[in-house]
Amino acid sequence: MLATKNLPTIEVRPVRIGARERNLFGILHQPVSGVPDLCVIMLNAGMQNRVGPQRLYWKFAQRAANSRCVVLRVDLAGVGDSYAENPATHFDSHNKAEVAAAVDFVRKKWPASRVVLLGLCAGSRVAFKAAAKDPNIDGLVAWSTTIITAAQNSPQSPYEPEDRMSEFVVAQHARGIVRFFTRLRLLNPFWWRKKFPNFEGIGDEFRLRMTVLKRLISGIDTSSTRNEFLDAVAKYLNDRRKVLFVYGDRDVRPLQEFMNRFPQVPESGCGPQRFYKVENGTHTFSSIDSQTDAIHKTLAWLEEHYQIADEVR
């Protein structure tokens, strides 16, 4: 009965999602037969399509999908092959209503299955906002969640004040100001010429340093300004809902801002909320070893909380 052994147990197929317009696109990894216990919906890492940075999402889906776990990798508006357009590219450009459409899609197919959202960076931000609106989302896996988006490489979220700074960033800039004076850079024309060719950026740099000094003098305060994302995370954690945060230990600023902002999430233990640091992991886990570690730890957490291990595999 050699042929039986070689029959595929997982089917991978493209799907269109969305109530009327079917505007979103996804790739569904589902069992050929049987009813899965868990559906994992993977949400875009910013503007990167459903395959994920360095094929990370594809690799996770290949490992995770089995007879007990379905994986849906979805392209939200403005990304990949979705019809829906979205001109915004900042950290909060993803729309939680689209996440709800993806959740509805899997719930219609498998009403008894639990749903977990998984996203990297901006994908995890919209996951929290969607979960805040839907108490029936059973869990979250948040990879490299950017807590404060100001002064990152990608466009800042418009829902944060422009001069928003975390303690970590203030400390970094404060060290820069100290070096500026102690190394007498103020008096060094070569330093000025190298840092500000054509004098561009001097005004912005001056305003940045004044902001840092104001923060230092008046006291660092990162908690007073709220936005939907931070409120969603705080509520999610206070409600003791299941979440795994995964950060690369080389993704220093987001990791530090997460640890400062949410110190109640432990790094170990067997509770419903945990964070894990991937050794030599960058923001997108841009090495095979760090990808393998992030995927392995996520699967282990899912198996612990949802019993999705496939004995057949």
Add this chain to the structure above:
Amino acid sequence: MKPEFGEEALFFRRSSGANLFGMLHFSKDQPTTGVVVCNPLGEEKQFCYRPFAAFSRRLATAGIPSLRFDCLGSGDSDGDASEATIATQVSDLRDAISLAASRFSIEKVVLVGLRLGAAVAALTAEEDKRVGGLALLSPIVDGAKYWSELLRKQQFAAISMGARARKKAEILEEMEKTGLIEIEAQMLSADMVSQLSGIDLAATVSRFRGPVLVTGLADNAAGKAESQRLLTGYRAIGCHSESWFEETQDYWSARSLYDAYVPERTFERLIAWIQQC
């Protein structure tokens, strides 16, 4: 907005068995030609994905159907990157041409390739008579130079992850031993590296006789020089060729992704050029 003429996502079989992902973009009229898009390597492909989706949708509106697809070991297609070589990419492209020809009921296709995809398109055109035109966008003409760039990027990436700085010779020695090298979190085989570094398009082109278009960045002098060398090669064998180097920003980098940059002018001119093919 939903495209006017329909799209179909599918998995199709390679001639050697694995499944490749493809996206067909249909057009209204009975076309005389279609387009197959040939993607660049690695993360460049991720970054230009949405611009090329937009390009295919515009082609459809202009009456030209197209197929975008993922080669073995990339995107949503089967397989690991270590299974792919330039030869497998040429083979995958030929399978994609067969799919496009069958689904669009056409006999000829125009290949539109970006960066390494342009090189694969050019190599395929040398052996596949169904290729009726070549649009080579910022083509990789010198594979050895491109491989050096990839290696340098990997060296810097490793340092940023806390690894010690490794010399090129050391990395290549390890590749000789294991037969694999990690580039952008994918394992490339030594065969792939060997075939990639052996690409010298200007010296290779000899059989294709159709129209050729080469485009590139305005401020990339080295790229322009390489492209001119390639154009000289095509003209020498009698191809009608055109070029323009007007783009001021690339559309295959992380920066372009977050700027949501689409090379509107290039795509507009490209569509007009394809319509003439």
